[in-house]
Amino acid sequence: MPKIVDHHKQKEKLAEAAWRVILREGMERASVRNIAEEAGLSAGSLRHYFSTQSELLAFSMEMVSVRVKERIRGLPFTGEPIADAQLLLWELLPIDEERRAEMAVWLAFTAKALSDPLLQPLKDEIYAEMKLGMVSVIEELFNRYHSTASKEERALEAERLYALLDGLAIHSIMKPAEVDAGVMKSVIKQHINSICRNDPAAGG
Amino acid sequence: MPKIVDHHKQKEKLAEAAWRVILREGMERASVRNIAEEAGLSAGSLRHYFSTQSELLAFSMEMVSVRVKERIRGLPFTGEPIADAQLLLWELLPIDEERRAEMAVWLAFTAKALSDPLLQPLKDEIYAEMKLGMVSVIEELFNRYHSTASKEERALEAERLYALLDGLAIHSIMKPAEVDAGVMKSVIKQHINSICRNDPAAGG
Structure with a gap:
């Protein structure tokens, strides 16, 4: 071998x-x-x-994805939904140099995948994996804090969380001094707290 | 002339x-x-x-920016903060073909601006303009619904809203069938409602 x-x-x-x-x-x-x-x-x-160049770029992107998954497997999850959600979400944000480089590769890869059909299956796979991660974060939070929430409410919250996460990451890549690790962590904290405080029965 | x-x-x-x-x-x-x-x-x-190519790309991006601002000036704002916020935010999302094209140009431009110093001033200008727009949306909402909220809370909510908006737009470009106009509008609606329902004094 x-x-x-x-x-x-x-x-x-x-x-x-x-x-x-x-x-x-x-x-x-x-x-x-x-x-x-x-x-x-x-x-x-x-x-x-x-x-081809596309093959090489797909492999580079896959390497990012494998590394992120390895780091997530090593996180010290406790079973407490709010703390575990924060731990996972912070791991997916560009909070240090290594993660900033990964995120910049992801952004360049995503922009290129829009016009390169060979990169689309991998782009779709990464999107689906990330989405599944967000769905499971929301499930854990809702099962504890809003067990009566409907399937539709949960799906909407998963997309809201995922969009927030990617938007924060991109802003941090674009404006590192303005959207730094502290800002990103505060925004995620505020978002999770606000989800756990909301009463879905109150409408929305 | x-x-x-x-x-x-x-x-x-x-x-x-x-x-x-x-x-x-x-x-x-x-x-x-x-x-x-x-x-x-x-x-x-x-x-x-x-x-140079950079000059042409900067001009193309500026044209997107000018068009978006023209459309925003023409929106039928009513003075009611929640309705006005929705009107403005929807205008900034890729809800039809014209806006999808603008957003795809923005994404490609942003990815390129990361490694092209000539594009950075315009990228920074657009970021700052958008951020200012988000700050004013949050100001209107908070002045009506949480007039006691601190400057820090308002700044955090403006970044949260801006990140959500850009994240949704990118997901819609990546996965048009999954994150369609209906999903984007529902997520924004849910977000605005949740901001107006929250009591900042309850912690976060």
């Missing part, structure tokens, strides 16, 4: 080179040639691992 | 050609050559109007 491991390691190295190029120069400069140069390889050797 | 008007008209025509290329093929294909071809001009004539 060592050959397969090496092959995967080399792909990871190339994906990381792609990240650096995207972060530094933008997606439109992330050509096979530039990424190969960044990784210290010839464009020909890069094509041994990825036959 | 007719010459100046013609010059501006020609720039608009080029900006619209840029939109079409961005929407159809993505930002990385929006080269001076491709945009000139789309507009039926030579790359040389395009350079008569825009000396």
Whole structure:
């Protein structure tokens, strides 16, 4: 198996080179040639691992997704819905340099996926996984605080939470000094508190 | 003055050609050559109007911004804070084809602005204008429903509203069938209602 491991390691190295190029120069400069140069390889050797730029970008994005999922599995969840929701949501925000880089790759990838059909299945998969995560956060909160809420109310709250999370992340990438880790955490805290305080029976 | 008007008209025509290329093929294909071809001009004539690709993209984005502001000025505001807030926020969401195209250009522009210093002043200007709009929505709502709320609470709610709006818009661009106009309007309605129902004195 060592050959397969090496092959995967080399792909990871190339994906990381792609990240650096995207972060530094933008997606439109992330050509096979530039990424190969960044990784210290010839464009020909890069094509041994990825036959197209789209394939390489999809792999880079998948690497982000795998890393985020690994970190989430390691979180010290307690079973207390509000604390657990905060823990999970903070993990999905660009609160430090590593997460900022991941988020910037996600933003560039998403913008490109709009016009690249080869990237759409992965974009859809990531969207669906994230949405499922938001649905489960809302389920935990509602089962504790609004067990009578309807399916429709829960679905609406899951989309509201997911949109808030992605909007915050993008604003933080755009305006790091204005929307910093403290602001993002306060907004999420306020949002969760407001969900748990609302009485869905009061209308809306 | 007719010459100046013609010059501006020609720039608009080029900006619209840029939109079409961005929407159809993505930002990385929006080269001076491709945009000139789309507009039926030579790359040389395009350079008569825009000396760089960044200048052309900035002009296209500014055109989006001008159009949105014109539409907002024409909205039938009533002075009733909740109804007015909904009217304004819906105008900023991709609820039809024209607004979807504008939003897709904004997303591509934002992703590119992260690595193009020439685009950053305009990106910052648009962010600041939008943020100011959100601050004024929250002011109107809070003056009516929570006049005792602190400056900090208002600032936090403005960022929460702005993040929600941009997150919804991006999700709708990514997943038009899942996050359609109806879902976006319901989420905004629920959000405004929840803000007006909350009692900030209850903590958060």
